[in-house]
Amino acid sequence: MSEIFKIDATSGKARRGFLYTPHGSVNTPVFMPVATKGTIKTIPSWDFKKLRIEMIISNAFHIYVRPGIDVIKKFGGIHEFIKFYGSIFTDSGGFQMSNEDFYAGIRENGIIFREPVSGNKLLYTPELSAEIQNSIGSDIAMSLDYVLPYGKSKRRMYEAVKLTTRWSKIFREKRSGIAFGIVQGGTFRDLREISASEITDIDFEGFAVGGLSMGEPKDVMMDILGYTLDLMPEKKPRYFMGLGSPLDIIEGVLMGIDIFDSVFPTRNARHGLALTWKGPINLRKNVLKENFGKLDDECSCMTCNNYNISYIHHLFKENEILGLYLLTLHNIYFMMDLMEKIRESIEKNTLNSLHEKLKEVYGKNGNKQ
Numbered sequence: 001m002s003e004i005f006k007i008d009a010t011s012g013k014a015r016r017g018f019l020y021t022p023h024g025s026v027n028t029p030v031f032m033p034v035a036t037k038g039t040i041k042t043i044p045s046w047d048f049k050k051l052r053i054e055m056i057i058s059n060a061f062h063i064y065v066r067p068g069i070d071v072i073k074k075f076g077g078i079h080e081f082i083k084f085y086g087s088i089f090t091d092s093g094g095f096q097m098s099n100e101d102f103y104a105g106i107r108e109n110g111i112i113f114r115e116p117v118s119g120n121k122l123l124y125t126p127e128l129s130a131e132i133q134n135s136i137g138s139d140i141a142m143s144l145d146y147v148l149p150y151g152k153s154k155r156r157m158y159e160a161v162k163l164t165t166r167w168s169k170i171f172r173e174k175r176s177g178i179a180f181g182i183v184q185g186g187t188f189r190d191l192r193e194i195s196a197s198e199i200t201d202i203d204f205e206g207f208a209v210g211g212l213s214m215g216e217p218k219d220v221m222m223d224i225l226g227y228t229l230d231l232m233p234e235k236k237p238r239y240f241m242g243l244g245s246p247l248d249i250i251e252g253v254l255m256g257i258d259i260f261d262s263v264f265p266t267r268n269a270r271h272g273l274a275l276t277w278k279g280p281i282n283l284r285k286n287v288l289k290e291n292f293g294k295l296d297d298e299c300s301c302m303t304c305n306n307y308n309i310s311y312i313h314h315l316f317k318e319n320e321i322l323g324l325y326l327l328t329l330h331n332i333y334f335m336m337d338l339m340e341k342i343r344e345s346i347e348k349n350t351l352n353s354l355h356e357k358l359k360e361v362y363g364k365n366g367n368k369q
C-alpha cells in the first residue's frame, strides 16, 4: 500500500493532515459520525454534503447480520447501498464482544457471537471479518481485536494482547484494502508496550488505540491513552474510538489523535441536547418556551437558519419526529465546525486558546453522554 496519510502542519503533538482513501481525501483531524447499520440516525445521505461530512463509520458485523453481504453486493457495495460516495470506515465487529446480547464466548481462532436475528451461534474469525469488509467495499477496515472490559486480571489482559496480535496478522493477510491495527493492553503500561510493538510491526496503514473507555476512571483513560499514542509511529494516522464530546476531542487532538468517532452528537440530539458555542442547551427546558432567539448565533446550519429555539423546544415537548432531525443536523454541523476550527488552530498555532474556550463552556457538565 502506498502512503495514505500526509501531515501538513503540526502544533505540539497535534497534527493537521490529509487521509487518502479510494473515495477521496479527508481533512484531519476528522470526526466521523456513526452509521452503525448504514444510517446516521435521522439524517438522509443527501444532507451529508451540506453537513461537510467526508467520512462516516459503519459496522461490519451489523451489516453482515442484516441485511447481509449478498444484499450489499447486489447494490454494488456499501456506498451504493447508503448512497454516500465519500469515505466509509468500517469497524470489524470486535467491539460487539462487550455487548452481552451478542457475545457467547472466545476461541483461539475467533469470537463466538449469538446472531441477534436468528439466535444461532457464529464463530467470528479475523478471516471472516476481513472478508465482510472486503466484499462490502469498505474504504478503511478495522482489524479484529480481542476487547476486555476494565478490571480484568493482568493475565487475561495479556492473553487478549497475544490473541489480538495473532488475529491482526491473519486479518492483514486477508484484507485487500486499507486496514488499521488496534493496540490493546488495558490499563497496564507494559502490556501497552508489548501490544504497540507487536501491532505496529504489522504492515497496517494506520493504528487505533483500543480497549479504553471500558469503564475505567477518566483520568486513568487519558493517562494510558497519552502513553499509548506516544508508542505509535508518528507518520501513520492514529484513531481513538468512541471519544466524542467537544472537550474530549480537542484534548485528544492535543495528544496527537487524527481520527475520532462517537454517537455523542447524534444520541444527545435525540435526547434534546444541543451542542453550541456557548455550551450545551437542553431543549426540553420549560424556560425556552418563549425564547425566540437562534439556537446558536455562530451556527449557519439549516436548522439555525430557519427556526428559533421556541419552535424546536415545542417539537421536543410534543415528541415530534422533526425535532430529532433538526437537532441531529445542527449537532453534526457543530461538530464539523469544531473540527474545522481545530484544523485552523493547528495551522495558526492557536490550539490552546480554543482549548481554553471549550473548557469554559464544556468543562463542567458538557461531557454527558
Ligand SMILES: [Zn+2]
Pocket (backbone or CB within 6 Å): 295, 296, 299, 300, 301, 302, 303, 304, 305, 330, 331, 333
Ligand atoms: Zn445550527
